[in-house]
Amino acid sequence: MSTTALILLIFFGLVAIWFGWRVFMTSSMVRSALSLLASMAAIGAMFLAMEAEFLGILQIMMMATEMSIMAIFMTMFMMDPGGMGGMDMSHQKIPSIGGGMIVGALVVCIAAFTAWGNMALEVPLPDKQNYDLGMELMKRSMMIFESAGTTILVAMIAAVSTALPYKSDIDGN
Amino acid sequence: MELTIVLTIAAILFGIGIYGVLGQTNLVMIMMGVELMLGAAMLNLVAFWRFMHPQTFSLQMFVLVIMTVMALEAAVGFGIATQRFRSKGSVESEEASDLKG
Numbered sequence: 001m002s003t004t005a006l007i008l009l010i011f012f013g014l015v016a017i018w019f020g021w022r023v024f025m026t027s028s029m030v031r032s033a034l035s036l037l038a039s040m041a042a043i044g045a046m047f048l049a050m051e052a053e054f055l056g057i058l059q060i061m062m063m064a065t066e067m068s069i070m071a072i073f074m075t076m077f078m079m080d081p082g083g084m085g086g087m088d089m090s091h092q093k094i095p096s097i098g099g100g101m102i103v104g105a106l107v108v109c110i111a112a113f114t115a116w117g118n119m120a121l122e123v124p125l126p127d128k129q130n131y132d133l134g135m136e137l138m139k140r141s142m143m144i145f146e147s148a149g150t151t152i153l154v155a156m157i158a159a160v161s162t163a164l165p166y167k168s169d170i171d172g173n
Numbered sequence: 174m175e176l177t178i179v180l181t182i183a184a185i186l187f188g189i190g191i192y193g194v195l196g197q198t199n200l201v202m203i204m205m206g207v208e209l210m211l212g213a214a215m216l217n218l219v220a221f222w223r224f225m226h227p228q229t230f231s232l233q234m235f236v237l238v239i240m241t242v243m244a245l246e247a248a249v250g251f252g253i254a255t256q257r258f259r260s261k262g263s264v265e266s267e268e269a270s271d272l273k274g
Contacts, residue, residue: 001175009175011180020209024197036205039186043212046179050223055236059215062240066247072189073251074201089198091267096196104188109181116225122194123227130265137237144234146206148241155245160254165259 001121009049016042024090027083033071037063053126054133187213196271200257204250211243245273 001009007091019039025034047056047151080087090096124132186209193206214257254264258271261268 006175006178008180013179015211016213017182017185017189017238020186023205024189024193024202026259029201032202032205036208039209040212043186043216046182047197047215050179050219052219052223052233052236053263056236058240061227062244066244068179070201070247073254077258078199089202090196091198091269093196096192099195100188100190100192103191106185107187108181111177111184116176119174119224120227123223129216129230129233132228132230133233136234141231142235144238147243153244154234155248159248160253162249163255 003047005051005101007095009046012042012045012049015039015044027080027087029074029083029090030071031083033067034076036070037067040067051123051126054130176202176220176224179224180217183213183216183220184211186216196266198267200250200266203266204247207242207246211239211246215239 016039019035019042022035023039025033026032028165044059044063045054047053047059078089080089121131188207190206190213194203194207195206197206197274199201216238218232218236222229226232257264257269
């Protein structure tokens with residue numbers, strides 16, 4: 001891995017962490033959603049720095065749309081969407097901070113103290129990667145990919161049918 | 174070295190996600206925490222692909238499956254939020270104690 005790629009990787013990693021932290025530290029909901037978008041885009045940029053071009057672009061495009069939709073829903077559902085009321089939207093602070101830190105530290109320890117062996121130096125070129133990923137999807141992992149498609153269909157039906165009003169709500173009873 | 178750096182970044186993101194899931198009261202904010210945790214999982218997979226098995230494309234396929242899970246989680250979560258908001262007027266987890274024993 002070249003030095004430039006490594007610097008970019010660390011830079012975008014820090015950006016992802018910073019904006020991930022800002023998501024829960026701001027009281028404005030639009031800022032919160034846009035921070036999550038920035039964090040996810042930084043993860044996409046890290047994919048690009050790790051030479052997974054297809055996944056990086058896919059991540060940035062998908063998250064841009066998903067988080068924009070999320071911003072609309074957040075302003076719809078929050079009691080204090082602009083954050084001007086100064087409401088505290090958190091509970092059980094100490095257990096949750098403790099839980100997050102303990103799990104994070106545990107995973108960092110696993111990452112740091114495991115002997116990962118030799119690192120791969122070269123990756124296939126982007127066109128070869130796309131070809132191989134397509135072959136993987138259409139050959140060995142086809143069943144899994146098809147199941148993912150079916151799951152999307154099931155989730156679409158489930159989401160719409162969950163969100164529909166009950167009959168009694170329409171009648172006003 | 175590079176693998177450890179990426180795994181560390183992913184671990185910190187996962188920790189922030191856990192804080193969000195446990196510490197936030199609003200359903201949409203809890204979902205944001207879950208999204209961060211799934212993002213960290215994707216980061217791990219891409220790092221393992223890049224630094225350990227660049228010829229194995231099942232790892233990239235698995236990233237696609239996780240992206241699907243993220244989209245589904247958002248869709249079903251917002252479906253539940255819409256229904257909850259319609260029937261109770263709020264999506265606060267503090268007020269969702271209907272099934273409490």
